[in-house]
Amino acid sequence: MRLRANVLLSLGTILATLGGARLPEVEWRLVAIGCLVLVAGGWMYRAAGRRERENASGADLDLLASLRRVVEELDALNEQAPSIDLAAIAERLEALDTGAMGQVGEAIPRQIAVLGGARFAEIFGAYSAGERLVHRAWSAAIDGHRPEALHALAEGSQRIRESLTLLEGTR
Amino acid sequence: MSVNEAPARAEAPPARPAVDPAPPVPPYREITVAAMVLGIVVGTVLTASMTYAGLVIGFVVPASAIAAILGWGLLRGVLRRGSVVENNINQTVASAVNNTAAGVIFTFPALFLMDGVSFSPWAIGLASVAGAFLGTLFIIPLRKQMVDLERLRFPSGIAVAEILRSPGASSAKSMYLIGASVVAFVVGMATNAGLVPAEVDLGKPLGFPAYMPNVWAISLLSVGAGFLSGRAGLTVLAGGLLANWVLAPLVVQLGWVPIPEGAEDVESVLAGTIFLEMIRPLGIGLLIGGAVAGVALAAPMIRAAFAALETGAARKDGDELPIGWMYGGTLGALALLFAATYLGAPEIGFLRATVTAVIGTVWMWLAGVIVAQCTGMTDWSPVSGLALLAVTVVLVVSGGSVGLAVMIGAAVCVAISQGADMMTDLKTGHLVGSLPRRQQGAQLVVSWIGPIVSVLTVYLIWETMGFGPGTNIPATQAVALQQMIEAIQGGNVPTTKYAVGALVGALLTFATGGGLGVLVGLSMYLPVNYVLPYGLGCALAIWVAGRPTGKQWIANVGIPVAAGFLVGDSLAGVIFSFVELLKG
Numbered sequence: 001m002r003l004r005a006n007v008l009l010s011l012g013t014i015l016a017t018l019g020g021a022r023l024p025e026v027e028w029r030l031v032a033i034g035c036l037v038l039v040a041g042g043w044m045y046r047a048a049g050r051r052e053r054e055n056a057s058g059a060d061l062d063l064l065a066s067l068r069r070v071v072e073e074l075d076a077l078n079e080q081a082p083s084i085d086l087a088a089i090a091e092r093l094e095a096l097d098t099g100a101m102g103q104v105g106e107a108i109p110r111q112i113a114v115l116g117g118a119r120f121a122e123i124f125g126a127y128s129a130g131e132r133l134v135h136r137a138w139s140a141a142i143d144g145h146r147p148e149a150l151h152a153l154a155e156g157s158q159r160i161r162e163s164l165t166l167l168e169g170t171r
Numbered sequence: 172m173s174v175n176e177a178p179a180r181a182e183a184p185p186a187r188p189a190v191d192p193a194p195p196v197p198p199y200r201e202i203t204v205a206a207m208v209l210g211i212v213v214g215t216v217l218t219a220s221m222t223y224a225g226l227v228i229g230f231v232v233p234a235s236a237i238a239a240i241l242g243w244g245l246l247r248g249v250l251r252r253g254s255v256v257e258n259n260i261n262q263t264v265a266s267a268v269n270n271t272a273a274g275v276i277f278t279f280p281a282l283f284l285m286d287g288v289s290f291s292p293w294a295i296g297l298a299s300v301a302g303a304f305l306g307t308l309f310i311i312p313l314r315k316q317m318v319d320l321e322r323l324r325f326p327s328g329i330a331v332a333e334i335l336r337s338p339g340a341s342s343a344k345s346m347y348l349i350g351a352s353v354v355a356f357v358v359g360m361a362t363n364a365g366l367v368p369a370e371v372d373l374g375k376p377l378g379f380p381a382y383m384p385n386v387w388a389i390s391l392l393s394v395g396a397g398f399l400s401g402r403a404g405l406t407v408l409a410g411g412l413l414a415n416w417v418l419a420p421l422v423v424q425l426g427w428v429p430i431p432e433g434a435e436d437v438e439s440v441l442a443g444t445i446f447l448e449m450i451r452p453l454g455i456g457l458l459i460g461g462a463v464a465g466v467a468l469a470a471p472m473i474r475a476a477f478a479a480l481e482t483g484a485a486r487k488d489g490d491e492l493p494i495g496w497m498y499g500g501t502l503g504a505l506a507l508l509f510a511a512t513y514l515g516a517p518e519i520g521f522l523r524a525t526v527t528a529v530i531g532t533v534w535m536w537l538a539g540v541i542v543a544q545c546t547g548m549t550d551w552s553p554v555s556g557l558a559l560l561a562v563t564v565v566l567v568v569s570g571g572s573v574g575l576a577v578m579i580g581a582a583v584c585v586a587i588s589q590g591a592d593m594m595t596d597l598k599t600g601h602l603v604g605s606l607p608r609r610q611q612g613a614q615l616v617v618s619w620i621g622p623i624v625s626v627l628t629v630y631l632i633w634e635t636m637g638f639g640p641g642t643n644i645p646a647t648q649a650v651a652l653q654q655m656i657e658a659i660q661g662g663n664v665p666t667t668k669y670a671v672g673a674l675v676g677a678l679l680t681f682a683t684g685g686g687l688g689v690l691v692g693l694s695m696y697l698p699v700n701y702v703l704p705y706g707l708g709c710a711l712a713i714w715v716a717g718r719p720t721g722k723q724w725i726a727n728v729g730i731p732v733a734a735g736f737l738v739g740d741s742l743a744g745v746i747f748s749f750v751e752l753l754k755g
Contacts, residue, residue: 020671035675139603
């Protein structure tokens with residue numbers, strides 16, 4: 001269904017822009033036909049999206065699992081951070097950023113359609129703020145500033161935990 | 172990796188004065204005098220140079236990457252105390268000052284080239300300053316939506332973050348970044364200097380007609396930007412192919428392109444007409460319709476962002492700049508724009524001046540959203556097309572006042588450049604962990620400098636050397652605007668093409684719930700010679716991501732190499748501009 005929707009969207013775009021391109025006057029009938037095809041394609045695209053979301057509980061679980069893994073790893077790092085050197089903290093944060101946090105980051109935009117704009121903004125606004133603070137902890141660790149690294153790490157973990165709690169509340 | 176540590180905070184205050192107290196921990200360096208001064212100096216020097224170079228060679232290059240590299244050299248190398256986020260503030264300031272040059276050179280010089288047009292350079296400077304403030308202020312509430320939630324890529328933002336993070340990155344990553352920068356620098360210098368061709372025409376040997384261009388720019392910057400954009404950028408390639416390889420031959424076959432009598436190279440005439448009079452206006456319309464629909468769809472998220480700003484305003488340590496600053500600043504800048512409008516063209520009267528200032532302000536907001544989205548998704552910004560629309564609208568509203576139209580056009584150009592730059596820097600800041608409100612504050616404090624330096628430079632060049640056709644300083648962008656204004660004055664405005672484009676752009680965006688209308692519009696607006704290498708970069712990223720260890724390879728090798736391409740090509744542009752400056 002998604003493929004058919006994409007074909008209709010492409011065809012509608014070609015027809016409407018072709019009609020619009022005509023010189024000196026626009027070919028309005030072609031524009032109208034193209035727009036109708038676009039509307040049909042859009043309807044199919046959204047229907048396909050709804051169907052995929054209904055069957056996508058597995059992907060949601062993956063996101064939830066990834067987010068839980070991020071929180072667990074951050075909790076563990078928070079506990080050990082005062083007693084390990086900054087280079088090790090930076091290394092673990094970098095691994096987290098390219099690993100579990102990267103997976104969460106990739107999955108986030110798809111959640112807009114699932115959660116709706118306002119709820120999505122509430123949940124993942126907190127996550128993104130936490131992610132930025134984790135990046136700050138990495139920067140501070142690289143710069144040799146332990147107090148800022150620990151502070152940003154603790155605050156970032158807290159915001160990401162908030163996001164997990166909110167997401168679990170929607171399931 | 173070894174790191175020199177600052178001591179940890181004391182857990183509890185000592186019960187009595189310690190005999191040998193630990194030295195106090197200095198706060199983490201972020202917004203410092205050194206970062207601000209360095210950013211202002213680098214930005215100002217680059218603004219004056221780029222204004223001149225832009226008039227000579229027709230393009231300017233962004234300052235962020237250069238400022239970040241200089242920042243490491245001076246803040247950490249010479250002063251021995253720079254931090255990652257402090258250098259982020261330095262590059263934010265430098266690019267905030269420098270990025271206005273593009274807006275000024277596209278618009279302001281056109282006034283000098285047109286006979287009988289009265290204008291006031293200081294009023295244009297004032298309007299550009301208002302534009303700089305408004306462009307920054309309008310984009311701040313959208314940070315949460317574009318950077319945090321939609322997670323737009325902003326390839327240049329990623330590239331600069333790679334430079335900022337390089338002292339802590341693995342040595343292999345740093346080597347990839349440096350190696351790719353060197354390769355892109357060499358290629359960029361060679362193409363700028365004409366030692367190797369700037370593009371390769373594959374269409375001719377394959378038998379493509381001229382109106383179906385198959386021309387590839389030798390641009391590692393485009394390949395790198397495409398790689399960093401990933402899947403989202405592939406739409407740009409599809410749109411570019413649709414416009415140039417599907418629409419173009421269809422309109423020719425249908426006989427819908429008029430051919431002037433006596434034209435010698437018919438195919439080239441067709442190619443010019445199709446791109447300038449058909450595809451480009453449709454593309455601009457798609458951009459506008461797509462952006463308006465995108466804003467409507469994102470309304471709940473934008474409301475949530477405003478709510479967060481209101482909440483943050485009550486907290487001293489909120490992420491964003493207090494919303495009161497934004498309301499106050501917007502009103503102040505609007506008053507400045509009105510003053511520039513009224514005092515710069517008193518003949519239009521109070522009411523028309525007010526209407527013009529309000530229309531200019533609304534357009535700055537909408538155009539700022541469009542450009543920030545385009546930059547976020549692809550790294551390209553359709554500044555000139557949106558400024559041209561602003562000039563057209565103001566020409567109509569002001570009853571044909573060219574001086575006023577170009578003045579508002581300059582303000583719009585500066586505003587949208589500032590908005591896109593602010594959002595790119597905020598993306599960089601997100602990746603290195605800067606506090607958004609500090610970046611926003613730093614950009615606001617310096618954003619007035621660039622327009623003044625740029626306007627003064629143009630004025631000085633005109634008074635001392637002159638510019639335009641037949642001189643050593645051709646001012647190609649300004650000549651193009653002059654020709655467009657003359658066409659508009661002759662009644663040649665493709666309003667129906669804009670309208671059809673806007674309708675298609677809105678439908679595409681509503682249909683897919685994303686930025687599809689904007690992406691397709693941008694792909695039709697851009698010359699295909701840059702779209703093709705960009706698409707190659709996107710396709711490469713998608714192919715690699717699909718391999719078993721592809722994502723890991725992208726993180727460790729692909730991103731530093733692509734970022735290096737952007738940095739090296741930009742550096743080549745700057746060095747080439749300086750060489751031109753010395754020659755001049």
